[in-house]
Amino acid sequence: MFNLSYKTQRILILFGFLTIPVLLSLTFSYYPALSLLYYSFTDWSGLGWEMNWVGFDNYKEIFSRPEIFGVFKNNAYYFVGGLLQTCVALYFAIVLTSRLKGRNIFRSMLFIPYVLHSVAIVIMFRNVYHVQYGSLNIFLEAIGLGSWQQQWLGNPHLVNFSLAFISIWKYFGLTMVIFIGALQSIPADNYEAAKIDGASGWQTFRFITLPSIRSVLELMLILTLTGALEAFDIPYIMMLGANDTHTFVSKTVDMAFKFQQAGLASAMAVVLLLIVIAFIILQRKLLFREEK
């Protein structure tokens, strides 16, 4: 079919196979990231193309207006929730790799929330949390804990916990499966040896399991952190930012598309981007240290 020399073919393949993908990546990853940086120094509204250079004004505004930078405190709920989720997931991963009847079925069932549709999950929890007819309050009443009934979404002290719980509920199975993968790659010999030496369960966990999965543990921490920083869907779909539930990203989206302050929103996005990249570099560094 092709009577061309391999040299010509090589050039054709390289151009043919790489041009479009590289162009796509430049257009949808790099150009936006760079123009974001540019917009962040302007007073652009997001409508039309009129914009004036304002230097670092947007950045100053972010750090001086507590209602902007302060929303990071709402991201903290998702971070704490993520830490809790990591601990619980590690516990279940250990239990479900130990000798136990039905462990594969339990594993599959606990993973289900992760594959369910994210928007539908949030709406499902809106119904669960409903003050009067929500299944959670009805259940508490039914088991005689009527006094524990709460306005899960109405109470400003509680709402962010309720939202962070949805995130735990959805992602806990994912973390568990990742831990199970890591646990299964620990050679069984190590445990045999520990058993012969008479190590207790806790000692085995502390001195064999934990060190063996340290890199995965670190990865999970970074993912928890970046995931918490990027939290958006749950508060946005559930509350539209009402009742002090805005996260940094939902605030950015509102600032850009609702309040027409695209310049300021760009600066917020740049700040977030820098924080996230800093954490990812930190994680790579940790990983690299290990390989050395």
Added chain:
Amino acid sequence: MERQNKAWTIFRYVTIAIGLFIVFFPIYSVLISAFKTQTEYYNSGLQLPHDWFNFDNFRKVFKVGRLGLGFKNIFIILVVSLAGNVLIGTMVAYALGRFDFKMKKPIMGMYLVAQVIPMITTQVATFQVIKFLGAYNEIYAPMLLYLGADVLQIVIYLQFVNNIPRDLDESAMVEGASLFKIYRSIIFPLLAPATATLIIMKTISIYNDFYTPYLYMPSRKLQVVSTAIYSFVGPNAAQINVISAGILIIFIPTLVIYLFLQRYIFAGVTNGAVK
């Protein structure tokens, strides 16, 4: 020692039972609500529905919420994006994995860095690109974004290409096969396991995606499943039984994929994370 083991086993089962309860309690409440009438829902609490064959709620949410349209749109978007992702991923991986050339390192580096940029942060600027290309409020917008901004598949395919022995290419070349034929008949088929995992993982993530269709396709004609249920809930928030039916329907596709292709999903999750 024996007694301690027994206590530990009981403890494990009790915690698993609690875990399962927490996972299934919300799903149970959706399941029972979906089959109840409005008055039944308000009066019967957590009891099972009277009539498991009461499909009124399903009919209503399909009609008013236009779920059928949502499924059709997301299906089109999925087919195009997945085909594109697989093609682009295997092509780039072949070109970068098999040939040495001047631009190889920069392009490789470009993909590794792009992987780190969180898409959600750059929306303000991406929005202008989509508008400029005339794709705003068109079904192409999410397709372009799923093709262009998500590079996970390239990184994964690259690892797999490096594991295919180069001897295969060379013996094909001895027989006079063209480079394109080597890609098509050797590399592409041997990447099938990675392709299977990728297709499943991406199907779930694209099906679940909310903000891309929400921001880029506000038109009612272009609603996908996630935006359809979102806009249905707004004005109908009081009809929890109807909403529950919608939630249940939306849960089904990925749940079915999961039940049948669990193996690939677990493989994808573990490979993706521990790379």
